[in-house]
Amino acid sequence: MNVTFRQKQWTFDSPLTVSQLLKKLRLLPETVLVVRNGQLVTEDQHLQPGDDVRIVAVVSGG
């Protein structure tokens, strides 16, 4: 699966849950939303090779 976050890209060949993906990238689930093939998904969802995954940061402000 291809994963994009803040203009960076990663590729993972094995299935992962959303929760596992966020742990690998050291992201707290409270700070992001995960979009799989255009749809928001919860942390328990399984991501498969071939999925297009976009992680959206939700923290804003200064």
Added chain:
Amino acid sequence: MRCRKCGAPAVINLRHHKLALCAEDFQTWFVDQTQRSIRKYEMFTHDDRILVAVSGGKDSLALWDVLLRLGYQADGLYIDLGIDGGLRYSEQSKAKALAFAGQHDQVRLMVVDIPGRYGESVPDVARRRRQQQRPCAICGLIKRHEMNRIALAEGYQVLATGHNLDDEVAVLFGNVLHWQVGYLQRQGPVLPADGEGLAQKVKPFCRFYERETAAYTLIRGLDYIYEECPFSLGATSLKHKETLTQLEHEAPGTKLHFYLSFLKAKRQGLLCPSEASAEMLHPCQVCGQPTIAPALCAFCRLWQS
């Protein structure tokens, strides 16, 4: 994970509410909760004209969208601060606000061009005043002044901003760390009009986590600016947000509890404003907006060389 309302696959899990929802039920929940906050804190009614401060970001566009869905008379105000930062930041964010307005009939978007009106952008003013490393304070001052000026000049009863729970809690945390009692007295979902130059300000999203406003915006397909203001990098409020988010991760609901407990303490009189502080306000000699300064307000002093 399944939607608690209908059993369809959930798209978001709100751990602090122990509530998982599908896209449709989340939207319904989000709109209903906004209406609930508006009523609970007596922010405005359908008879009021509301001016929404729109930045082109997720929170303000979501707020404008929800208020229109709820049938309120809500117009937008975009303040062009002239920020580029290599991203054409102001230009891009203005385009998002204009695009939203263009999709809705009978809504008005007013644009205030700060460099055009006052001769300098926010980075220009910060440079002149040797605060170029952190122009956020100047930016906030300009936005507050201009929002108030337009709201009063155009006859809006209420000025609504998209501040969310994370914003409010970060500010609260900072104010408590430094025991800024005056700021704590004024912080809340509603800052009432004073009848002498300050418009009523409301924050209908003050009980929503930032993640919830982002989810609403994505589900609704609202096109907002993803990039952060180039000057926000390293801002203190973002550091406070990080700290609070770590606490929230370990104990879901911490932020909401912190904020609601603060509001409850205020209601119970913990931070009663002193009469002396209200008496100190008087009109600025140039713009007429209330100030505690002896002659000119902080905004008008900005433009003096």
